Amino acid sequence: MNGIMVLVVYAVIMIGATVIFTKRDKDSDSFYVGNRNMGTVSSAMSIAATWIWAPALFTSAEKAYLNGVPGLFWFLVPNIICLLIFIPFAKRIRKEMPNGITLSGYMHEKYRSDKVKQVYLFQLTVLTILSTAVQLLAGGKILSAATGLPLWVMTIALAVIAFSYSQISGIKASVLTDAIQMIFLLVACIIFVPWALDLNGGISSIQLSGISGEFGKLFSESGLEVFLGFGLPTAIGLFAGPFGDQCFWQRAFSIGEKKIGRSFLLGAALFAVVPFSMGILGFIAAGIGFIPKDTGMVNFELIQALFPRWVIVPFMFMLISGLLSTVDSNLCAISSLTTDLKAVSVLESKSKIKISKLSMVLLLIVAVLIANIPGLTVTHMFLFYGTLRATTMLPTMLTLMKIRMTSMGVVAGIITSFVVGLPIFAYGTVLNSGAYKTLGSLLTVLLSGIVGIIVTKAEVRRGKSVR
Template identity: 35%
Template sequence: MTAQQTLLLSAAYIAVMLVVSWLSKLKRETASDFLVMNRELGTFRGAFSIAASWIWAPAVFICAQKAYEQGLPGIFWFTLPNILCFFAFIPLALRARDLLPQGYSMPDYLYARFNSKAVHLSSLLVYFGYQLGAIVINALAGGALLNMLTGLSVPLCIGLMTGAAISYSLISGLRASVITDVVQMVLILFIAFLVVPWVLHEVGGLATLQAGLGGKTGEFGNIFDLKVAYGFGIAATISLISGPVADQMFFQRAFAAKREELPRIFALGGLAFGIVPIVLSLLGFVAAAPAMQETFNIQNTQMVGPEIVAHFLPTWALAGFVLLAFAGLSSTLDSAFAAISSLWVVDVYKRYIKPQADDQKMLQVARLAMLVFALAGTGITLLQPQLLWVFLIYGALASAMFIPACYALFSKRITATGLTVAILLSVLGSVPLSMFANTTGDVNLVVLSALVSPVIGLLVCSVSALLNKTPKEFHAIERY
């Protein structure tokens, strides 16, 4: 694809998303609709929205990379936890919704139950950090793809990626995110089921695919390979299962959903999501086949999927894959912007700055927060860290919230102090270690950094609950 073709395709995609977002906008704009869609999110839109929102850069690129590098066990340990995390989130989402029916976020619930600034602010550190990570990894992947295809400068490509998502997110917040997510998910599934079978046909069918199941070295044919389970499986599983609990994209949709449809939304969303990495990973297996390795060299293992498509299919098919990637990455970016607007307006602006703010002011602040975090995320992305590093580092951040959130939702004995200490110690213990481990490539340290956070959280929360001799009953909390 030429630079001109790619830019025209990008412009057409942005135009469609802008039109869809504008048509979905309500005549009378309210903060409730902008942040939680008036709590009317149904099963179909909710399931496709959360599935599309979870199609981060890893689901588009790392799935094929893991299949190429580590064969069957690589994609197994990437995909299974990715699907299971939706189901693990359901009981937590139901509990949060029942306890704070008119809530907006997990930090919102923590403040409502414990009336503690310390636990509230420490949780916001995790949630804002996680959304910032979502912006970085998806803008980075989109920028790398556009750079590879067009030769345009990386900063320009990254700016195009974030600019595309923010342009329509500003129109109607979560409503724009959900409606465009549905369109994007349909587009992703259609293109994946068109392009991947076509590649298989061009390379010789299932025989070539089977030859690459062991990865590029051929040594990973056993799906339960202990080396991969230890070096990647442990860290990925902890990161992925913890992810939704630290992800405001999930909680925002949980609080926006119709209560009775909430379990179906996340169960169907998990199954719909799982299709994408499974199908796209086949491109990695194809690239790993010995015959393919003799045919051409993969220049960038992070981009093995598009490189395979570009080599075997015509330009317009590659354009389809670019559109798939653009849809997947921008769906997460727009969801991150919507999540940030909710966190900032409810948990920062109304909580600490202007409690009596009216709808008009809340909408202005929500849009401003989107823009500020878009600029901050773009700035970090320009440093161009490795995709896999970012994936595992923000996973360590997410795991810092998993155990404390479970205790906060289900334990009568847990205290605000215990939660605050658990969150902060988990972050301080795991995130710096994860950054060091992933940049040095030390497998043992990567595993240790993944385990540190939940272990610290479990120990601190357990001790806090045991020392508290006066358990406190808690029930549904009205808005305060």
């Protein structure tokens, strides 16, 4: 019953806040980019909440528990740095395309190529689907354990709640509810971490070397193993994260132009509080010798074991807030991507929004089906779609830096990255091989740029101009 109560209360708060503080949009510009004048603090909280996906809540605790300081470091630090690296590119895309909505639309305008737009649409859409699926999977597992109801029922319930408020006013609903969700997350961290420390003797209960006691130092031999097996492929995927995710480009187009840098900087700082706090719970679990049934849920199980039963209600509320903040951002992202479809671009605002809402429903259906595939884990999905984002990173960065390629170069580079880098990474994930995962990650990032430049030079030699 606790899980059901959390869902009901959560839904009432989010729908109520959206209805009260925003209005149902009939203007597409408002629905997709909030009239391009969103404020610093609300945008920062939205950026932080959107970046707090399932791995930020669970992988951070799991890696701290299993791999100590190196595990948490190689998850937390790249997560922060990637948002900072993104700032100058977010500013530049807004300056170059002040009326833009999507990254794929920007690349289409720069290269005047339907093929470039289509390959970007494919990458951004697949990423949005997988990202949504992993949030539903993580949230569904928790609620299924709490309520005894099947996983598929819980994933559908989460999907329905996210859609119920997102479809009211689009990006404005997402930013508003993200801000509320971020408040819940920060309050929970401030309460639960000191409480867990107090129950277990304070700082002395923290074990920085993981449950095995072998991972105390970042640059030790064991620390290097963590870096090669987890840290490097994770960092590559995370650095590419915002660049291959329409959620962040959409916010770059939605925030007041002079507030973009401050919003992302503050968002990175707010984000850091949550995975760091979850990591401390992982250190505490290691310090007291706690053995979870599922290491991927060690923070959730620790809270269940340490605190009074009623505490699980606000903790689940925090977790669901973190997960659905990404889901509602993905819903807004997929809705904005429909504007790049020729058949949709010529419609009037009201019709565009109807098509966009239909795309939200289709996204959730596919994501629910994926989340219910037997054997899927949050960490494996995180690593895979983190690498998927890297396929478009270099072409995007090079274009924004005015290092231009031909349209064929962009397409050839990204396709090569897909067909070479991703399979190698997937193979390494199945084998749990750090070497293959790292190689796959590097090839995924580098091939799109290297092949793109090689093809561009070959076309230039044949007389093809670079736009």
